[in-house]
Amino acid sequence: VDMKALEEIVVRFSNLIVDFPEFAEIDINPLAASRDDITALDARATIDVEALKQTDPHAHLSILPYPTKYVVPWRLKDGTEVLLRPIRPEDEKIEYEFIKGLSEETSRFRFFRIIKELSHEDLVRFCNIDYDREMAIIAEITEAGVKKEIGVARLITEPGKKRGEFAIVLADKYQGKGLGTKLMDMLIEIAQEKRLESIYGIIMRENKKMIRLAQKMGFTIRPSEEGYVATLDLI
Template sequence: MSPTAKQPPVKPSTVAAGAEFPALEGDHWIEPLRDGTRVLIRPLRESDRGLEETFIRELSPEARRYRFLGDFKAPSKQLLDQLMHVDYVHDMAFVALAHDNGRLREVGISRYASTRDGKQCECAVTVADDWRNRGLAVMLMQHLVDVARKHKFTRIFSVDDTTNEPMRELAHFLGFTCESNPDDPKTVVYSLSL
């Protein structure tokens, strides 16, 4: 992984995670992208639900298909409920926020969910179409991998469409290995031992 120039982390007091989860003490990072644009990266909160819904709606059909391995125009309430359920140990998500044309906007997200055995976690990363090729996906994944290691997962993996070239490049850059998926020939599995 290439080193990323960072400002010192901004330490919040306590980030409320939602009534059903304990509070999370964590870091917020204000990081410059390759083009100098700064983004705020922090754990996803329940209050980000509207930003997450708008983010998914604004993705191109191809980006939505790559992220969710299916086609739809708008996320269902059930999908949003699932995406917003983050307990910060078994499920983790980092959101990237930026001020864009006068509005606060979600421009990227990375997340993982633990497998049933609790030893591995499946991950995903998505960046808004107009924010790609700036290094944001790398930053988001680096934070996610760091937290997965902290929580003692042994492996992080992603199941992706075989035609998803940006994910192939990202996985290679981050040191993930690639294997064909025996359960679905249209997908591959990228994995990284932690």
């Protein structure tokens, strides 16, 4: 069997379900596959006319598809080309290398502790996300043909979908080049699209760079037990 062709059929079928919510049910049975051809010998479909009235194009899905609209080419202040995009499950390796490469101070500012080891379960939690509840935008560069993560911004929506918590961390080498501002701007835009009332982040007292960034973006800074809470009202 031509497995590559069969995989393409499965992907196309998935795209059909994603793009047309009016399909309440589709049955292809049997699907005959051989070395030379793949043929649907019988098929039927049930249409849900009421689904056409839904304003949310993905309301019929249990997990949102990959949000390609957030894939953005960009440049650092020094001209370095960067691709900003939502994280994917297959990003476990570059996510691991990114976090392991952070300085102790940067790691502590982001995770409130120094991370020395990452388990597979940790990486699954970071990379396999429900894009409806959480968004993680990574900054990716290519060096000598190898893709490398240099930053990540996360927005986690709280139950009730009125508030979201943000966190941003950049590789030490790429701080101070405008990337933090760009990532924060993207998180604010995503929060507004999700119609959140506010977003907030917990910042350690020593993290002066993040405090300055939050102030520049219009956040209100208030003291807390961990340091400061930066809050931005969106409505």
